[in-house]
Amino acid sequence: MMLEIMIAIPLVTALLVFITRSRRQMELVSTAGIVALFAVACYIVYDVIADGNIEYSIWYLDSLSAYMLFIITFIGLMAAIYSIPYISHEIKERELTVDRAKYYYVLFHVFMFTMLMVVISNNLGIMWIAIEATTLVSAFLVGFTENDMAVEAAWKYLIICSVGITLALFGTILAYASSITVLGESSDALNWSTLMANAAQLDPTLLKISFILIMVGYGTKVGLAPMHTWLPDAHSQAPTPVSALLSGVLLNCAMYGILRYHLIVSVSVPGFSSTLLLLFGLVSMAVAAAFIIVARDFKRLLAYSSIEHMGIIAFGFGIGGFLGIFGALLHMLNHALTKCLMFLGAGNLLQKFKTRDISQIRGVATLMPITAVLFIAGALAITGSPPFSIFLSEVTIMTGGLSSANYLAVGIYILLLAVIFAAFMYHVSKMMFGEPTEGVTKGELERSRFLPMGTLLVMILVMGVFIPTQLHDLLVKIASLFQVFP
Amino acid sequence: MDQIYTDIVLSVLQALFLLAIAPLVTGIIRKIKAHMQQRKGASIFQPYRDIAKYFHKDSVVSSETSWIFSITPYISMAAVLIAALLVPVFVTRTLGFVGDLIVVVYLLGTVRFFTALAGLDAGSAFGGMASSREMMVSSIVEPTMLLSIFAMGLITGTTSLGSIASALSVSGIDLVRPALFLASAAFFISTIAENARVPVDNPTTHLELTMIHEGMILEYSGKKLGLMELSSMTRLVLYFTILSNVFFPWGIANDLSVLSIGAGLVAILVKVMFLALIIAIIESSISKLRLFRLPNLLTVSFTLALLAVMSFYIL
Amino acid sequence: MNDIFLTDVINGLAALILLFAFVLVAGVRMGQIIRAYTLGSLALGLLAAAVAYYTKADHIYVVAVLTIVLKVIVIPKFLNYTVDRIKVKKEVEPLVSIPGSLLICGGLTFIAYYIASPIIAQGSSITKNCLAISIAVVFIGFFVIIARRKAMTEIVGLLMMENGLFLAAISLTYGMPMIVEIGVFFDVLVAAIIMGIFAFKINHTFETLDTTFMRRLRD
């Protein structure tokens, strides 16, 4: 019952926002809705941690889904809170009408709904539908500012992801096909729980093809190279809070989709799926590194760094073993938090400097000290410097790699990380330091922006040295799904 | 315990001895040179008179100078004397435990350090130039000296002066190795360079652009000049003594019997005079090198020293 | 009627779908392309019906009906409507010449067979070799998206890929669970419509549907 309530919340919120009149009202409603959602989600997560999986009708929640649920709702919360000053600033700047703003909030909550669907549905088919739905909804968010670039980005996003998703559907069908010999045409034969239960008997040849299709299909949505091409466009064109949501959460959702299949396939065809993951992981990191070096637009920079981090996560799962899995899982959360922080910071810069061009932004440290501090901290965090949390997960993955004797892979991994760090810091320090850009007035934007940003910074800082026991246990529990134990 | 006291007494005596003969040696060198240049030359006791004269004169101090300028003469005199305390002159027993050859070299380095600064202090171009050149020379000479000392240290199994001297003089010929000669050659060249003698520098010139050592003390006058002169004279003798007692210590007294001490005195005087003679001959036979030819000469000595150390193992 | 005949029918229809895919590739005007798609969909619908008849699985009839309603009537109508509304030249302007495209598609079909062969070899279900065709259709659809300039052709290509999937779904697994089927159909419809909307937007902002002009975003 709780689940239905939860997924109802964003829809209801969207509806309420739709009927509101003033800006204040819609902000109020949206905030209330997102907070409620987060609260309920937390309750459910706690429920799962406390007394095990939830499974009825089309729903299925195990520790993994619960974890994803938490990430989605929390980042959603942060983005929604940040949206308020961001959007109202846009309105002040005559960039937006109040009606457009309303349209934005509606889409935002529907988007949340679709993502929730992804992680709580048991049936792989429905999961697919949900993921496709996320594309369709977020396409509008990407094209929200209806200038030519935005439309272009949205179109590319739409087409490329739909194509990818279509392949994923093919994969789903084949997975189903691989099961019918065992399970017959029962309607729950597409249920993940059922498939997982009988993973051993599934037809390996079909599964392999199926996983390739899934990998390429959902991989497109995850943004693994060379299917990543839509990502920088979409993430750079979307309104900044949405970019945060896309990078922080949507990619993770798609990754979640892959994981579900990875779990099944690694039972029936051991080693196959992890090899693919590892491969795609490294390729993505390499490509991302190249683009980070030559980046000219700071939102694209962040987008590429998202590709890199998805690569790292894939790499972690590919490495496998307890440390690999644990690290990758931890990294999902860490990346979500940190990238969200970065994008929010980017939002401040964008609205202050009215440009995404790195070369036109100078002396942020002088103009907006607080933003600068947060942004630099974020940059250091995202590039895996201690004492921030990403360092911990990256090291965990690395340790996993070394202890499973993947020396070459780990070598490349470290090299790429180092290069990315250098390039990233190069761009960031160019933006933050030096004599300020001409004609930009000193001073921060609305103070309320620093609430979510501050929260995120504190979280990644704390989690840099210490993993809360509940989280630790949860991750261990998830890892046990992969048949790996500390 | 009284061991210590005798040591102290002895070393003080030897130091005083060096101080006493220092001007004499300079005088003798000048005299010999004069003879070789068919001049009559001043009396060999002239240096004593000069110094005495300096001490009875007023002095002029540049308005630009700082405390460095005024303390330098005392420091350098003191440092040389302390070094003298550690060097065996006619007896192998000294305050050697206070410091070995390395310390002596570094003490003399201290003198250079201060003199060079003093040279800069008055802010005249000559001082600066001289000081810069002095340091350039010393930067190659100092390692040379250290290396040649290490060679000795390896040969005799010690770097403390007393022990080297006694070891060599007692055990005698069987310790004589190629290393010894290489090292002594290197050290001799260093001596020339360190004491501003031809071909490195010309102590008698006051032609600004060629002088090194004289340039640094150009601003000094009166008592301070006296001290500087005296200290550099003493330093020369000190080098002679090291050269003679470290590399060819034969004749030096190893006990306190009147006889051997007498022998020691004679020995040291003979050696020093001999060295003085050589210096004089060199100075009057060859001319000063161009500044940027110097490094070649000095590098040769450096290489000699290095060879000395290595040859100890190889040969 | 006997199974052999039915299987022949099914395989025949599958082959027909492939044929129409080629026709689509050969099409030079939007009209032709949409027509080819419609016919392909029709064949798919009939195949679904045949399978339904063969397996006595009622829910596949629904699938058949849905297929015909949506893919033969609604979506083509919508596409035509869009093409008319957006006053653009009706030529498809291929990036790869028509003959070249046909050759490549032939190659893709071969690859598809090569890929599917191990599964066909297992051959438990009678319609396994439909898998090869469906893969081929998916490939060709994909190729159409890549090798044609117009936004519209991209939509059609995508839809054709979906046809390929359905072929696989029906022939391999005799249809997926009901809710999934419905969901997917709905999804396809929505996707088509949304893309149509964006096609409008593109035309509105760029005064053309030629997506090769959209090169603003790059590194």
Added chain:
Amino acid sequence: MDADLFFILLTVTGTLGAASAVALRKWERACAAVSFGAAALSALFGTIVAIMVLTGSPMNIQLPFDTPFGYFGFSLDRLGGFFLLVISIVSFAVSIYSIGYSREYDGKYSIALLGLLFNAFLLAMAFVVSANNAIFFLIVWESMSLTSYLLVVYENRKEGIASSGLLYVVMTHLGTALIMVALIMMGIYAHSFEFSAYSGVGALMPSVLKSTLFVLLFIGFGTKAGIIPLHVWLPYAHPAAPSNVSALMSGVMVKTAVFMLIRTFFDFLGVTDTWWGLLVLLVASISALLGVMYALMETDIKRVLAYSTVENVGIILIGMGAAMVFESYHLDMLAGLALIATLLHVMNHAFFKGALFMGAGSILFATHTKDMEKLGGLARKMKWTGIIFFIGALSIAAIPPFNGFVSEWLIFQSLLQSSQIPDMTVKVLLPVTIAILALTGALAAVCFVRLFGIVFLAKPRSEQAEHAEEVPRTMLIGSGLAAILCIVTGVFSFAIIPYVDQVTTPLVGASAASSIVNGFVISPTNDQFSTMSPFVLAILIAVMVPLVIVISKRYGGKRKTVVGDTWDCGTPLTARNQYTGTAYSNPLVRVFSYIYRPRPEVKTESTSSPYVKKRLSYTFVVVPVFEKYLYRPIVVVMVALARWVSKIQAGSIQAYLAYIFATLVLLLIIFR
């Protein structure tokens, strides 16, 4: 009272200091006073902890939560204690100094930020030497790097600061990456990431792996220590930072790298192969020599000091390398001797480099320039700063009996012991090191005569120098403390060595102190090789100098001194007649031109007639060899590669889809 308590106090005070800095940001002076005061206090606690540990009460604190890498926490053995002592003492002096120095930034940059980062930096360093878990160590290690990076870019509006900082942070990050691998590999073999399990882990490894790890660690920590050719960041970063921070970075931070080198080599891996030691010696010698040579060329005071840090790290590592060579032959006593010398020099360098950098800071504070060619005559205007700086210079130039001399003497002695090594080739190699060390020492003397002479003596070369005034008292106290320590640790080294020996004993497995020190006298291990007593030397000097003064005053009676002009050949001297820093080192440039590759060029603007020149301008540059021939190419290649890859993102949707299609077909064909 146990050490744990004081360590906690240290942490708390540091944190409070950081917090108070932010809290008091409105009132700059109060902010400075409180935050740096707190820093000084926590440094004091650090000193107490260190002393307690060194006198034999080890410290151990564990944080109350689990991680995938076991528990995090702090623990100090004697080695850690020793380094904590050095860190704390210098930090204490610098903190006091900073109270005054931070005035330099009032109204220009945020004092609060300075206080915050400063405290964080101190804490990070204290944690680095006391972390008890590999991963935790990596965290604090990198935190130290980052805080120092942020301090380097503190004056962020200045030209070139950002790039200096970038170079630094990137280099150190690369280093950390290698360290990470090494430490984790050890952890895997030790089946735990707690350092307690690490000691002797080398025994469990195959020798190839062991040697690989050795190289990784040497490069990794070498980067932080600033050994050539990994030093490139150092001469940019140290001068760029605020002077009080430079003092910490040069004086202390680089030492943490030495600490970990000793820890990992002697404690964890265990030195078995001789070539390790030889490699270290080689690199160290090069660093020492080239370091001082580049120092000689610089005209920026702080860059001179930075390069001299490279040199001194070289000297330190020469000591360590010797220790490693001896250790590999199981000559434990000698290894002990060499290691003691190393640690002594670590401490001494911390003190005199601290004093010198603080002195440089005072000069900057008083004249707002660190360009030698603009300074001069400060000895009269800033008496105390002059004296402090002079003491620092004497120590670093190894003038007896200052501390620099003592440690250098010991290193010489331990190198001389090479005669006891069985292997012929090694025997012959060590003297070369001796030669290089000797040469380095001499050049260092030149370098600091030049620095002190040009900056503090003769006429002021610019307006600022003309009107320089003595700096605030806190700055004098801070730097003075360091200067005094330079003398104390030199003169009383005989009292310090036994404690240092207790530090090294567990590492080399033999105690050397008994034979090194007897009474006031220091002597290398094998009896009667040679002896030296800085203490007695000090006494001699204390007696001799006054004696000379008195005698010379007495003899010849009292004579008056007239103040006159410098001898000027009749044409009045101006400041422009003086020797400049560049001119001073020019002879050496010509001597060592094959190393410097100097590019002097003379521009002449002649008027209509070729005999009358309008202007003659002389520019002179020394080619930065390593940057030009080693690092630049790497970067260029990287960027070129990136540009090439970035062509795939050309904007065409068809192309994008084609990638996906290709990937798909390929995978299907391969893995079908």
